[in-house]
């Protein structure tokens with residue numbers, strides 16, 4: 001069975017987003033330098049929502065309010081290689097200033113027109129494409 005991972009699409013405003021927070025991985029070597037949605041593995045017995053709050057506090061030092069999920073094609077999740085299935089939530093920061101405390105060496109707020117300015121991890125690209133087309137339509 002696929003291990004569940006949660007990832008946050010952190011935006012500046014849930015109702016009318018203009019910026020998305022991307023994080024550059026610092027490890028492991030095979031993934032270092034790739035940009036991703038901050039988050040991580042769901043612990044046994046933990047809900048996706050609780051895991052999301054825990055990971056964002058550990059990795060970025062922020063508290064968030066979770067918005068809608070961004071369902072993927074496999075039981076609502078997005079496949080990451082053979083072993084993981086990522087569940088993505090929209091989120092907005094309610095307290096704290098995000099910093100690359102753990103697992104990342106850079107954070108960047110991307111304007112929605114520039115979502116592809118960073119080198120996303122391969123398996124994140126379908127998610128970024130979906131968000132980009134959703135937000136382009138909303139803004140037009």
Ligand SMILES: Nc1nc2c([nH]c(=O)n2[C@H]2C[C@H](O)[C@@H](COP(=O)(O)OP(=O)(O)OP(=O)(O)O)O2)c(=O)[nH]1
Pocket residue numbers: 005006007031035036037038039040041042080084086103121123124
């Ligand atoms: N968090 C996250 N992981 C992703 C994304 N895209 C992607 O391929 N992955 C991969 C990288 C890892 O192999 C796996 C998630 O592991 P992780 O390293 O983020 O999990 P974690 O924070 O719980 O780490 P650890 O305690 O096990 O070291 O999913 C993404 O957008 N966000």
